[in-house]
Amino acid sequence: MVVPSPTPIRTKTTKALGIPTVDLSLDNSSVSQLIVRACEEYGFFKVINHGVNKEVVTRLEEEAARFFGKPAAEKQQAGPASPFGYGCKNIGCHGDTGELEYLLLHTNLLSVSERSKTISNDPSGFSCAVSDYIRAVRQLACEILDLAAEGLWVPDKHVFSRLIRDVHSDSVLRLNHYPAVEEIADWDPSPIRIGFGEHSDPQILTILRSNDVAGLQICLHDGLWVPVPPDSTGFYVIVGDSFQVLTNGRFESVRHRVLTNSSQPRMSMMYFGAPPLTAWIAPLSHMVSQQNPSLYKPFTWSEFKKAAYSLRLRDTRLDLFKIHATEKSASL
Numbered sequence: 574m575v576v577p578s579p580t581p582i583r584t585k586t587t588k589a590l591g592i593p594t595v596d597l598s599l600d601n602s603s604v605s606q607l608i609v610r611a612c613e614e615y616g617f618f619k620v621i622n623h624g625v626n627k628e629v630v631t632r633l634e635e636e637a638a639r640f641f642g643k644p645a646a647e648k649q650q651a652g653p654a655s656p657f658g659y660g661c662k663n664i665g666c667h668g669d670t671g672e673l674e675y676l677l678l679h680t681n682l683l684s685v686s687e688r689s690k691t692i693s694n695d696p697s698g699f700s701c702a703v704s705d706y707i708r709a710v711r712q713l714a715c716e717i718l719d720l721a722a723e724g725l726w727v728p729d730k731h732v733f734s735r736l737i738r739d740v741h742s743d744s745v746l747r748l749n750h751y752p753a754v755e756e757i758a759d760w761d762p763s764p765i766r767i768g769f770g771e772h773s774d775p776q777i778l779t780i781l782r783s784n785d786v787a788g789l790q791i792c793l794h795d796g797l798w799v800p801v802p803p804d805s806t807g808f809y810v811i812v813g814d815s816f817q818v819l820t821n822g823r824f825e826s827v828r829h830r831v832l833t834n835s836s837q838p839r840m841s842m843m844y845f846g847a848p849p850l851t852a853w854i855a856p857l858s859h860m861v862s863q864q865n866p867s868l869y870k871p872f873t874w875s876e877f878k879k880a881a882y883s884l885r886l887r888d889t890r891l892d893l894f895k896i897h898a899t900e901k902s903a904s905l
């Protein structure tokens with residue numbers, strides 16, 4: 574159990590272009606406060622000294638590069654992307670597009686091993702690389718969620734992590750490949766391309782890792798878009814819509830996008846930590862009071878996912894589950 578710090582901890586959040594960096598090797602009570610502050614102010618931060626084995630990351634990166642290097646016709650055999658598999662340029666089912674290709678995988682181990690047969694000539698090597706990576710980043714996500722709970726003074730420290738640790742968790746792994754932009758002709762008026770359009774992630778927490786190629790941007794509370802410096806050794810943490818609900822709006826999911834204009838290909842891997850389909854998502858009682866009435870109606874992850882997947886990428890789906898002012902006053 575940590576005790577409240579008498580003085581606010583201000584010094585240990587280093588800012589690279591305004592983005593907080595949290596050093597996970599510091600003591601738990603400092604780290605938990607830093608995480609809470611980063612989630613409140615940005616809904617986004619970088620973690621360093623995270624303990625994830627470099628070899629686990631490299632192995633998956635190599636498997637992904639091998640897959641994306643295959644001829645188009647072979648890659649199509651792992652498609653379509655919906656609900657899981659290979660996709661190229663089309664994102665979701667409602668007309669969104671981006672300059673990328675990707676693999677979407679459910680994190681369920683059986684499903685990974687089944688899918689690998691269409692992805693790799695060495696399915697067990699691919700499946701093993703994916704499973705090891707999922708285990709490592711799930712552990713990291715759980716540590717971060719436990720620290721966040723501690724920083725929020727929630728009595729049950731595992732209240733968030735339990736949702737994604739569950740064997741029936743609906744978490745997803747996504748491997749994105751943004752091809753290099755060809756030499757731009759002088760007359761081309763739009764050298765910057767949308768790699769992945771503006772959106773928030775519907776899940777609880779996303780753990781993002783990329784190679785050293787830029788492109789990711791986040792939107793600050795004042796609407797300013799900030800480029801995220803790539804760092805292949807760290808992980809970026811993204812607050813998702815479900816975390817916003819669980820914390821009754823104290824944390825806000827961050828809108829982000831990828832713009833590509835690089836002569837190098839960008840590769841990224843995202844672990845989207847989600848609860849089981851049947852799990853209920855509602856503001857924790859600890860986050861609700863007379864001064865802070867509940868902002869959202871309870872829903873299951875299945876209901877929310879269905880709503881999110883029926884909308885466009887840039888849509889704000891939480892509006893559908895908001896409690897309106899009149900309902901709030903009626904419930905007091």
Ligand SMILES: C=C1C[C@]23C[C@@]1(O)CC[C@H]2[C@@]12CC[C@H](O)[C@@](C)(C(=O)O1)[C@H]2[C@@H]3C(=O)O
Nearest residue numbers: 664665666669774775881882883884885886
């Ligand atoms: C347009 C869409 C793509 C998406 C499903 C959706 O209808 C709206 C949410 C999108 C998103 C964003 C975060 C993740 O990349 C993703 C896998 C997810 O869970 O929600 C994607 C969905 C997708 O690419 O299918």
Ligand SMILES: O=C(O)CCC(=O)C(=O)O
Nearest residue numbers: 747749769789831841843
């Ligand atoms: O590829 C990236 O860097 C980010 C992609 C992303 O935000 C997503 O897949 O949800």
Ligand SMILES: [Fe+2]
Nearest residue numbers: 772773774829
């Ligand atoms: Fe995202």
